[in-house]
Amino acid sequence: xxTATIPARFAIDGGSVVPTLQEAxxxxxxxxxxxxxxxxxxxxxxxxxxxxxxxxxxxxxxKAVKVVLRGVNVEIYKVLKLVSLTQRFAxxx
Amino acid sequence: xxxxxxxxSEERIAYLEGLVSQAxxxxxxxxxxSQEDVDRIVxxxxxxxxxxxxxxxxxxxxxxxxxxxxxxxxxxxxxxEFVYNYVKDKRTVGVIREYPERRLVxxxxxxxxxxxxxxxxxxxxxxxxxCIMAIKTRNAVIFSPHPxxxxxxxxxxxxxxxxxxxxxxxxxxxxxLESHTLQDNAYxxxxxxxxxxxxxxxxxxxxxxxxxxxxxLGVGAGNTPVYVEKTxxxxxxxxxxxxSKTFDNGTIxxxxxxxxxxxxxxxxxxxxxxxxxxxxxSQEETExxxxxxxxxxxxxxxxxxxxxxxxxxxxxVGIKVKPKxxxxxxxxxxxxxxYPLSAEKLFPVLAVYRAKSVDEALKACVxxxxxxxxxxxxxxxxxxxxxxxxxxxxxxxxxxxxxSPGSIGALGGVYNDMVPTFSFGCxxxxxxxxxxxxxxxxxxxxxxxxxxxxxxxxxxVPNQIYFNMNAxxxxxxxxxxxxxxxxxxxxxxxxxxDIVRRCIxxxxxxxxxxxxxAEPDRxxxxxxxxxxNFYKADQIIALGGGSVxxxxxxxxxxxxxxxxxxxxxxxxxxxxxxxxxxxxxxxVNHARLIAISTTSGTGSEVTPFAVMTDxxxxxxxxxxxxxxxxxxxxxxxxxxxxMPKGLTADTGIDCLTxxxxxxxxxLASAYTDSNAVQAxxxxxxxxxxxxxxxxxxxxxxxxxxxxxxxxxxxxNAAVGVNHALAHAFGARFGVSHGRANxxxxxxxxxxxxxxxxxxxxxxxxxxxVAHKKYAMMADLLGLxxxxxxxxxxxxxxxxxxxxxxxxxxxxxxxxxxxxEEFERALPDLAKVAFDDPSWRSNPRMPLVSELVExxxxxxxxxxLPQPVRASQEPTVEEKVYV
Numbered sequence: 001x002x003t004a005t006i007p008a009r010f011a012i013d014g015g016s017v018v019p020t021l022q023e024a025x026x027x028x029x030x031x032x033x034x035x036x037x038x039x040x041x042x043x044x045x046x047x048x049x050x051x052x053x054x055x056x057x058x059x060x061x062x063k064a065v066k067v068v069l070r071g072v073n074v075e076i077y078k079v080l081k082l083v084s085l086t087q088r089f090a091x092x093x
Numbered sequence: 094x095x096x097x098x099x100x101x102s103e104e105r106i107a108y109l110e111g112l113v114s115q116a117x118x119x120x121x122x123x124x125x126x127s128q129e130d131v132d133r134i135v136x137x138x139x140x141x142x143x144x145x146x147x148x149x150x151x152x153x154x155x156x157x158x159x160x161x162x163x164x165x166x167x168x169x170x171x172x173x174e175f176v177y178n179y180v181k182d183k184r185t186v187g188v189i190r191e192y193p194e195r196r197l198v199x200x201x202x203x204x205x206x207x208x209x210x211x212x213x214x215x216x217x218x219x220x221x222x223x224c225i226m227a228i229k230t231r232n233a234v235i236f237s238p239h240p241x242x243x244x245x246x247x248x249x250x251x252x253x254x255x256x257x258x259x260x261x262x263x264x265x266x267x268x269x270l271e272s273h274t275l276q277d278n279a280y281x282x283x284x285x286x287x288x289x290x291x292x293x294x295x296x297x298x299x300x301x302x303x304x305x306x307x308x309x310l311g312v313g314a315g316n317t318p319v320y321v322e323k324t325x326x327x328x329x330x331x332x333x334x335x336x337s338k339t340f341d342n343g344t345i346x347x348x349x350x351x352x353x354x355x356x357x358x359x360x361x362x363x364x365x366x367x368x369x370x371x372x373x374x375s376q377e378e379t380e381x382x383x384x385x386x387x388x389x390x391x392x393x394x395x396x397x398x399x400x401x402x403x404x405x406x407x408x409x410v411g412i413k414v415k416p417k418x419x420x421x422x423x424x425x426x427x428x429x430x431x432y433p434l435s436a437e438k439l440f441p442v443l444a445v446y447r448a449k450s451v452d453e454a455l456k457a458c459v460x461x462x463x464x465x466x467x468x469x470x471x472x473x474x475x476x477x478x479x480x481x482x483x484x485x486x487x488x489x490x491x492x493x494x495x496x497s498p499g500s501i502g503a504l505g506g507v508y509n510d511m512v513p514t515f516s517f518g519c520x521x522x523x524x525x526x527x528x529x530x531x532x533x534x535x536x537x538x539x540x541x542x543x544x545x546x547x548x549x550x551x552x553x554v555p556n557q558i559y560f561n562m563n564a565x566x567x568x569x570x571x572x573x574x575x576x577x578x579x580x581x582x583x584x585x586x587x588x589x590x591d592i593v594r595r596c597i598x599x600x601x602x603x604x605x606x607x608x609x610x611a612e613p614d615r616x617x618x619x620x621x622x623x624x625x626n627f628y629k630a631d632q633i634i635a636l637g638g639g640s641v642x643x644x645x646x647x648x649x650x651x652x653x654x655x656x657x658x659x660x661x662x663x664x665x666x667x668x669x670x671x672x673x674x675x676x677x678x679x680x681v682n683h684a685r686l687i688a689i690s691t692t693s694g695t696g697s698e699v700t701p702f703a704v705m706t707d708x709x710x711x712x713x714x715x716x717x718x719x720x721x722x723x724x725x726x727x728x729x730x731x732x733x734x735x736m737p738k739g740l741t742a743d744t745g746i747d748c749l750t751x752x753x754x755x756x757x758x759x760l761a762s763a764y765t766d767s768n769a770v771q772a773x774x775x776x777x778x779x780x781x782x783x784x785x786x787x788x789x790x791x792x793x794x795x796x797x798x799x800x801x802x803x804x805x806x807x808x809n810a811a812v813g814v815n816h817a818l819a820h821a822f823g824a825r826f827g828v829s830h831g832r833a834n835x836x837x838x839x840x841x842x843x844x845x846x847x848x849x850x851x852x853x854x855x856x857x858x859x860x861x862v863a864h865k866k867y868a869m870m871a872d873l874l875g876l877x878x879x880x881x882x883x884x885x886x887x888x889x890x891x892x893x894x895x896x897x898x899x900x901x902x903x904x905x906x907x908x909x910x911x912x913e914e915f916e917r918a919l920p921d922l923a924k925v926a927f928d929d930p931s932w933r934s935n936p937r938m939p940l941v942s943e944l945v946e947x948x949x950x951x952x953x954x955x956x957l958p959q960p961v962r963a964s965q966e967p968t969v970e971e972k973v974y975v
Contacts, residue, residue, distance in 0.1 A: 044125045047264045050118050075125045082121035082205065 011038040017045055021052040024067075028056075031065050036092070040071025045079060053080070057088040068092055101276050109280050113206060115265035116233040117286045120205040122263040123231040128186040134228050134260040135177065141256035142173035142221045142249075149217040149252070152245035157213050159400025160341035168218035168341065168515075175506040175513040176225055180533050185230050189539070196544035201537045203231040205288040208281045210302070212294040214344035214400060214439060215515055216242035217249040219293055222515040224253035228262060230536040235287075236269045237278055239294065247271075275301075282307060289536075293516045303524060310535055311525055312516045315346045316437045316466030317499050318458035320484060321362055322451065322475035323355040329496065330474035331365040334443070337472075337498030339419050343440045344400045347470040347492065347503030347517060351428070351435055351444040353457045359447045363422065370419040371443075372403070378412045379423040383433035385410045386442060392430050394438050403441040428460035437465055451480055455487055462488050467522030472499040491518055491528035505530050547857050548670070552764040552809050553719050555688075555699050560728035560798055562790060565689060567727060568596035573632035573685070575602045577625055579645045580636040581610040584691060589732055593636055593689065604628050610637075612713060613644035614706045615659065621648035622655075625684070635688045635723070636732075639695030642688045643703040646721045650703075653680040659705065663714035665930055676718040688723035691732040693783075693796045694744025694831055696751065696804020698726035713824065715930075722808070728801045730794040738784055741796075742899035743831030745780040748772065748800040749895075750834040754813035755806035756870065757845055757863040758934040759855040765810035766866075772803035773870050777891065781898050813935035814926075815841040818947055821925035825918055826910060835901045836908075839889050840950040842867060846885040849937040863936040893955065904954025915952050922948055 012020045024035055045053070060067045070092040072080070080086045101109070142149075150165035184190070190199040207227060211219045216238060227234045238246030247269040254267040270277055278298075282290055282305035290309040292302035299311035321330045337348050354362050363373055374382060386398040386406065398406055403421050407414040412421070421442045428435040434444040448454035462471060471490040475481055485493045494502035497509060505511035512530040520528030527535060559567040576597060580590055590605055597603055606624050608617050625633065625648060633652075635645030650657055654677035666672035688698035697703075701719045706712075736744070752772035755765055775795050782792035818841070819833035828836075846864040868884035871877075876887035893903070902908055905915060923944040926932070932939055939947070 045122065047115075047118050047122050050122060078124055079121040082124065083118055 009036045009038065012042050017042055017049040018052050021049065021056055025052070025056045025059050028059050028063050028065050031063075034066040034068055034090075035060070036068045036070055038070045039073070039076065042076065043073065045076055050079065050083065050085075053085060054083070057085060061088065066090055099276055101280055105277070106280070109277060109284075112235050112268050112270070113281070113284055113286050116206045116235050116268060119263040119265040120203065120231070120233040123233065123266065124203060126186065126231055126261075128184060130261060131186055131229060131231060132181070134257050134262050135180070135225060137260050138225060138228060138253055138256040139173045139177040141252050142225075143170060145249075145252050146170045146173070149221075149245060149249050152248055153217045153242065156245050157216065157242050157400070159213060160344045161402075164341035165215075165218070168215060169221055171504060171507065171513065172218040172222040172515055173225065175504075176222055179506060179513050180225065180229050183229070183533060185533050185537060189537075196546050198542040198544075200540040200542055201230070202540050204536060204538060205232065206286055207232050207234045207289045207291055207536065208284075208287045209234050209236050210278070210290070210292040210294050210298045211236060211238045211242070211246055212298075213239035213242045214346070215293075215341075216246050219515045220246050220249035221253065223291065224250065224257070224267060226533050226536050228257055228266070229533050232288075232536055233263075233266045234268075235281060236267065237273055237281070238269065240273070243269075243272070279305075291516070291531075291536075299524065308526075310516065310518070310527065310531055312518055312531060313346070313523070313525075314437055314465060315350075315469030315517070315519070315523075316435075316461055316464055317347055317350050317470045317472060317490075318461035318466070318488070319349040319352045319472035319499060320454055320458050320474070321352060321354045321358065322454070322473065322477060322480050323357045324477045324480075325358075325474035326476070326496070327358060327362055327365060327474075331362060331369060333474070333496075333498040334472075335366070335369050335371065335420060337500040337502070338443050339403075339441050340498070340500050342400045342402050343438065343442075343500075345500035345504070346437070346439065347494075348439070348500035349443060349472055350437055350466070351425070351446055351457075351461045352422075353446045353448050353454045353461075355451070355454060356447055356449045363445070366420065366422055370415075370417060371422050372407065372412070372414040372418045372420070373445075374412065374421055374423045376424070378410075379425065379434065381412065382406075382410050382421065382423055382442065386438065386440070387433035387436055389433070392433065392436055394436065394440070398442075399439045401440050406440060406442065428457060428464050435461060435464055451483075455483060458484065459487055462490065466490070468519030468525060468528055469517060469523060470494065470499055470503045472497075472502070489520070489522045491520055492530070503530075545856055548668075548855075550760070550762050550764075550809075550857065552762070553701070553722065554805050554808070555723050555726045557724070558699065558726045558728065558801065560801065561794060562730055564727050564729040565593060565596050565731070568593065568634070568687070569598055571632060571685065571687065571725070572598060573601045575628050575630045576604070576632040576634060577621075577628055577630040578603065578605045578634045578636055579608060579621060579641060579648065580605065581641055582607055583610060584637055584641075587735065589636060589691065592731070593634060597634075601632070602628070604630075608641065608644055610640065612640045612704050612706045613647060614708050617644055618647045618651060618659070618705070621645070622651045625649075625652045625682075629682075630684055631682065632685045632687065635686065635698075636691065638690070638692040639697040639704070642690065642695075642697040642723070643705070645686060645688065646697075646703040646723070647705060647716065649684060649686045650676075650716075650721060652684060653677075653682055655681070659716065660707065660714070662718070663705070663707075663716050667933065669717065676720050678720070685725065686723045687725040687727065689727040689729065689732065690797070690800070692736065692740065692744045693733050693793070693800040694747035696748070696800045696807075698723055698728065699801055699804045700808045702808075713820075726801065728797050730790065730797045733793055733797055734788060734790070736787065738787065738900075741780075741784050741787065742901055743829050743835070744800065745776060745783065745796060745831070746835040746838065746896070746899070746901065747831035748796070748803045749776040749780070749892075750815050750819075750831075750838055751803040751807045751812060752776065752799075753838070753842065753867075753870070754815055754935070755803065755810040757866050757936050758807075758810040758813055759853050759858050759936055760934045761810040761866075762857075765806045768802045768806035769810070770870060770873060772799045772806060774873055775799035775802070777874050777895065780895065784899055811934035812931050813841070814844070814932040814937070814939050814944075814947070816931035817926045817929035817935075817939075818922075818944065818951070820929050820931065821922045822905070822948070822951075824925070825922060826908070828908065832901060835896055835899075836903075836905055836951045837947065839892050839896075839955075840947050842885070842889050842892060844943070844947060845936055846882075850940055850943065851938040853933070853935060853938045858936075861936065905948075905952040906954065910952075912952070915948075919945060919948055
């Protein structure tokens, strides 16, 4: 894992979860250690967002970047739990 | 190697994994949906299914060549419209049911991924049904249709999926296996991400599902008997059976397989079948049919016959029938492998059995039921309720259809109010996990949210208590025609009986029954009841200590309820409200029981307890019920003025033990605490005086009141481990109850005041308060101390001092019992004490090892264990009433 310097931050709008996740994934190369995704504006995710999160987790693992999800509500947390994604992200309240 | 055991290719595994992964993601996303979200999706799915009902029926018929297109269309409509009608208002998301009075809430949890096998016989209707159930319950489904019904099923899945996703369902919520094999099914059945297998189909599919080790709904074959009893509406019976057995050419597994007809109406019934287009087979035709449509090797129906119409079957077999024959009726003489047509036949062939009696008919139906139809469906036509009841008792079937067609009746919602379904649970008889009509609630994990409920408490005392000197005068208030005084010889000699007699109104016939001064046994009770009956007593006066009053309580019980079995009523119980053995409530004599106590200890005059010696079993048993409580208690100190010192001391400590144990009991309440605390205060103040100055009227009076008040407390809050120890020790070494209590008391206070190894579970206890309550009592006694621990120690010391003042031996060793003898007895003592119900209300649950240590402490005497508790704890300002 790289040492964190200035983390990249992405605020996710509930209406554009997939594009923002794709953008975050594209920038993983340039991230220094960790990427923070702010989910506090997201109330629900759909299967395409879920797929994108799986991709994001895979890419982050390959590039040894830590992805931190901030403000994830418990409903989305449970979705991630059900598909075994919670252990692949870090969570911040 | 079996096909299902052959290894899957990597490509195939990747394909199957993709299906599961997609379904898993959909199911995960689905968990975020609300009830409203779900209901918004279900309705357009149902409409889509209804719109495509005929299309799907046609596809199904063309592909399977089974059944009738028209009936399949009807089944598709039932699977959508009727099922929707049932589920539309059902809550299946979040809180689904609430029981406020029980403080229970049920919350739905989806299963996740369901792997579903669908049959060839009802292919599209089953898919439509399961899709609606899955969406309603937020589950994803991977369908595995019967290979011969794959195209129609996958089309049904597509129609449902498109409608669902259009209205918001997660992508991937339904998928359908393509060109699958048994290997695929086996792989998915064992997949870790599949939560449930819902197998509707033949015995093989069901067995595979249950063998997978996964939770499964496996519903399959049946063998439906139908009994046409002589009282039946025969026209209705024949028409309904014909409708049912020809519906979709008999492919519904709930359809009738063997009709058992009462002899008296047999010929008429067959004629009516003929009139409606049935062909009655001759014996030769029946044998030919049996050999042809049932596989002689397996005893199962031949697949080529399934869902074919009657004329085609007849033609194939070589039986000549009229054109448009609907049904082939084949008379049989028995049930089993030697009568092939008594097996399940999913085509319009119906076996017929002539029964000479109801008994024979029921037995024939039981035989059919047990010949492959356990747990499934049975039908009866009758208006004789007794026969219907008997039928329902002897037949093991999840659906017992009365006066209606079996197949459509079992589907539910058309001919009856059963839950509409296309999956029939067959219970354990059919190797199934459910006997229900499978419905949305089988697609849910239902969580119970159970809020804490506090048990209802009570506070019961006799109707009337008279106290203070000469309270016995109050007997004049009670009119009686015939009164029996129960007492013992010494009290009569002391003149107490005469005092009582003088207070009874002169018009009352008074008789006296003298009983031994010992705990009553069955014989004493029976003699008393004889006397009560002889004198037709309407009033009983118990004059004496605990044993006399207890005897009178039992005599009254048997006098009022002669059938009462005292041994049975002494059965143990954990919670008096849930006891197994109930006391009789009917009374035949309505006699009044007045208890006049002549000792100041047991308080039996106000308690619901009676101790009896069971000579046959050589033990003492305690009967407990509020119906035993005397109607009137008289607490008159004149009867205790002459109590000897030893008895004063022992009974006084018994009273103190009652008060202290009731005070810290898990059943204590503010009501009992007030009595317990007051009794403690009275004992500490007046017992030494009564002991030293027996003629001190005030002290005697207050101690007499204290005993009654303490008894009121423990009648409602019960006692504790001190009594359990004392009962065991007293019985083993012949030590009086009060003295045995005294030997244990300081040790038990210290024990209860320390941190329990185990707590006694009780919803009314919100925290452990025994030590605080002891401290509160110490405060009320003005014993001093700053912390709870100090106050508890002060209470222990004060108790020790009181025992010293009363000259009570301070250790078991002081009684002259050798250490060796005591140690030999110790295992038994601990066992008996642990078996004693008294400790069940103790704040600490005693371990047997702790009982042993308590006994040893009592043997040693004064060297007390120190209460183990933080000494800086604040004192009694905190809430101590539980």
